[in-house]
Amino acid sequence: xxxxxxxxxxxxxxxxxxxxxxxxxxxxxxxxxxxxxxxxxxxxxxxxxxxxxxxxxxxxxxxxxxxxxxxxxxxxxxxxxxxxxxxxxxxxxxxxxxxxxxxxxxxxxxxxxxxxxxxxxxxxxxxxxxxxxxxxxxxxxxxxxxxxxxxxxxxxxxxxxxxxxxxxxxxxxxxxxxxxxxxxxxxxxxxxxxxxxxxxxxxxxxxxxxxxxxxxxxxxxxxxxxxxxxxxxxxxxxxxxxxxxxxxxxxxxxxxxxxxxxxxxxxxxxxxxxxxxxxxxxx
Amino acid sequence: xxxxxxxxxxxxxxxxxxxxxxxxxxxxxxxxxxxxxxxxxxxxxxxxxxxxxxxxxxxxxxxxxxxxxxxxxxxxxxxxxxxxxxxxxxxxxxxxxxxxxxxxxxxxxxxxxxxxxxxxxxxxxxxxxxxxxxxxxxxxxxxxxxxxxxxxxxxxxxxxxxxxxxxxxxxxxxxxxxxxxxxxxxxxxxxxxxxxxxxxxxxxxxxxxxxxxxxxxxxxxxxxxxxxxxxxxxxxxxxxxxxxxxxxxxxxxxxxxxxxxxxxxxxxxxxxxxxxxxxxxxxxxxxxxxxxxxxxxxxxxxxxxxxxxxxxxxxxxxxxxxxxxxxxxxxxxxxxxxxxxxxxxxxxxxxxx
Numbered sequence: 001x002x003x004x005x006x007x008x009x010x011x012x013x014x015x016x017x018x019x020x021x022x023x024x025x026x027x028x029x030x031x032x033x034x035x036x037x038x039x040x041x042x043x044x045x046x047x048x049x050x051x052x053x054x055x056x057x058x059x060x061x062x063x064x065x066x067x068x069x070x071x072x073x074x075x076x077x078x079x080x081x082x083x084x085x086x087x088x089x090x091x092x093x094x095x096x097x098x099x100x101x102x103x104x105x106x107x108x109x110x111x112x113x114x115x116x117x118x119x120x121x122x123x124x125x126x127x128x129x130x131x132x133x134x135x136x137x138x139x140x141x142x143x144x145x146x147x148x149x150x151x152x153x154x155x156x157x158x159x160x161x162x163x164x165x166x167x168x169x170x171x172x173x174x175x176x177x178x179x180x181x182x183x184x185x186x187x188x189x190x191x192x193x194x195x196x197x198x199x200x201x202x203x204x205x206x207x208x209x210x211x212x213x214x215x216x217x218x219x220x221x222x223x224x225x226x227x228x229x230x231x232x233x234x235x236x237x238x239x240x241x242x243x244x245x246x247x248x249x250x251x252x253x254x255x256x257x258x259x260x261x262x263x264x265x266x267x268x269x270x271x272x273x274x275x276x277x278x279x280x281x282x283x
Numbered sequence: 284x285x286x287x288x289x290x291x292x293x294x295x296x297x298x299x300x301x302x303x304x305x306x307x308x309x310x311x312x313x314x315x316x317x318x319x320x321x322x323x324x325x326x327x328x329x330x331x332x333x334x335x336x337x338x339x340x341x342x343x344x345x346x347x348x349x350x351x352x353x354x355x356x357x358x359x360x361x362x363x364x365x366x367x368x369x370x371x372x373x374x375x376x377x378x379x380x381x382x383x384x385x386x387x388x389x390x391x392x393x394x395x396x397x398x399x400x401x402x403x404x405x406x407x408x409x410x411x412x413x414x415x416x417x418x419x420x421x422x423x424x425x426x427x428x429x430x431x432x433x434x435x436x437x438x439x440x441x442x443x444x445x446x447x448x449x450x451x452x453x454x455x456x457x458x459x460x461x462x463x464x465x466x467x468x469x470x471x472x473x474x475x476x477x478x479x480x481x482x483x484x485x486x487x488x489x490x491x492x493x494x495x496x497x498x499x500x501x502x503x504x505x506x507x508x509x510x511x512x513x514x515x516x517x518x519x520x521x522x523x524x525x526x527x528x529x530x531x532x533x534x535x536x537x538x539x540x541x542x543x544x545x546x547x548x549x550x551x552x553x554x555x556x557x558x559x560x561x562x563x564x565x566x567x568x569x570x571x572x573x574x575x576x577x578x579x580x581x582x583x584x585x586x587x588x589x590x591x592x593x594x595x596x597x598x599x600x601x602x603x604x605x606x607x608x609x610x611x612x613x614x615x616x617x618x619x620x621x622x623x624x625x626x627x628x629x630x631x632x633x634x635x636x
Contacts, residue, residue, distance in 0.1 A: 011383070048341060048388050049378045079339075079390070093379075099360035100380050229467040230486055230528075234493050241497055245504060260511035262518040266496070269518070269525050273489075276529045 012036040014104035023112040029064040045093030045101045069169040078254040118167040151186035161250040189271040231277040235270040306333040320352035322429035325417045337437030349385030355421045371423035372397040408438040443505035472546035482554035485531035489524040499585045516594035527606040570605040
């Protein structure tokens with residue numbers, strides 16, 4: 001009798017999870033033994049981290065949580081779900097507050113990161129956008145400059161990132177100031193290049209004379225190289241590096257990165273150098 | 284009785300299952316003796332190396348007399364501070380605490396208040412891991428005694444490091460090949476083949492800072508996930524380099540013509556240090572040396588502190604003056620006589636008969 005009383009006085013323990021797998025948007029029901037205390041103060045723990053602000057329902061020996069991402073728990077979910085492809089296993093716990101969870105025996109609960117058909121759809125969209133970029137560049141003059149290619153690349157990267165984050169977490173307001181700044185820098189560079197191109201006057205007589213005096217061997221390399229190479233290399237390299245960092249951050253932390261002012265400043269300087277070098281080159 | 288038996292069995296199963304989450308070689312918990320708290324063990328949750336963790340990983344700190352410490356923070360688990368190598372990681376709150384077993388769990392991540400300490404812990408790497416001591420405390424000033432002195436902090440994550448080394452070598456080879464075979468950093472002179480054109484000091488300086496900053500940015504990002512590593516002074520250096528290169532190109536554009544002697548390369552060092560007269564000039568020399576010196580400081584700072592240096596306004600001013608002097612001397616170079624063979628002056632017209 002004394003032993004039974006002491007059992008009832010012992011803190012609660014999480015024994016198992018009802019659902020075979022868990023996912024954002026679904027309900028996760030925990031089988032609990034012992035006294036959990038007030039239902040309204042119970043907190044779900046995933047990977048030993050508290051997930052606040054979830055809707056919960058307490059039953060006889062069970063506590064159910066509606067898994068959802070909101071402002072109060074988004075950072076925790078990003079850490080848990082980021083960096084994984086389709087599914088992962090997590091530990092599941094329960095606590096009377098957000099600091100001290102009960103003992104839990106659920107250490108390998110499958111958790112679905114993204115629906116397979118969502119992943120397939122995003123992959124198809126990405127391939128279509130990239131192939132579209134290549135076709136537009138080859139068949140039309142819409143992407144005939146590095147600046148325009150830069151804008152197109154950022155549009156694809158940001159659109160695919162937005163779709164991926166939405167598919168995993170359901171969040172819709174994920175485009176931040178950095179994404180807008182990257183697009184703005186690219187658009188500004190493209191606009192500047194277009195203005196320079198439009199304002200350039202060509203001395204047709206000089207061109208004809210130069211071509212008449214030049215041989216086939218010495219025209220091509222000189223036209224391609226020179227300052228053209230360095231400023232183009234700079235802007236292309238920084239764009240590719242930042243795009244890789246952008247994509248990696250989205251995959252690992254499920255949020256678009258916040259590039260600091262100096263990092264965006266470097267891209268701005270590269271763009272300015274690109275435009276400045278374009279002026280004497282065109283004349 | 285049946286219910287009591289079922290509860291006992293379920294508790295036993297739960298205890299065994301829970302024990303599996305802990306390392307198999309974890310030391311047994313010392314009995315609480317009412318004395319001060321003491322850290323006797325710490326581990327991560329990697330099954331193949333419980334004694335190692337890096338940024339982003341979860342660690343568990345096991346404490347004897349945990350309730351004594353908990354009482355000192357008025358039962359507020361989130362007030363307990365993690366110490367590494369005796370330094371408090373300010374702003375890093377525990378993910379959770381377990382009062383029964385005396386465990387405190389932290390996810391290792393950079394916080395704004397502990398940014399300098401992370402640079403201290405991760406900087407100047409001499410291997411992939413570094414042995415550190417781990418403790419906790421009731422505030423940021425006093426840590427409890429600890430037996431954990433050889434926990435392996437992952438300083439350089441291996442896969443990202445090898446990816447960086449591969450990318451860096453490939454980029455360096457490609458960059459040097461472009462510099463050598465094309466006119467990437469050479470004066471673009473029509474009529475002279477790219478491989479034979481003279482190297483430009485301004486374009487070399489711009490490409491030098493461009494390559495260093497890109498490599499450092501990727502390196503620091505791969506090591507500790509920092510995105511805001513470019514300092515304003517580094518931005519200033521890049522700006523000075525770009526402005527100098529643009530200025531040099533515009534000055535060269537203003538030239539009536541470039542003679543073949545000054546447009547042809549005589550080797551990298553002679554090209555970047557020589558002016559139109561063909562001799563080594565002091566203004567080019569000082570700009571070249573200052574760029575190299577600041578480059579070495581830059582690399583050392585990235586390696587030692589995992590951050591790009593914050594050059595003072597005086598140093599930036601020095602670079603600006605060097606570049607300005609270079610551009611200033613470049614203007615009269617346009618009108619200087621060519622050092623190479625010159626065409627003899629045309630013969631005077633014959634006197635009228």
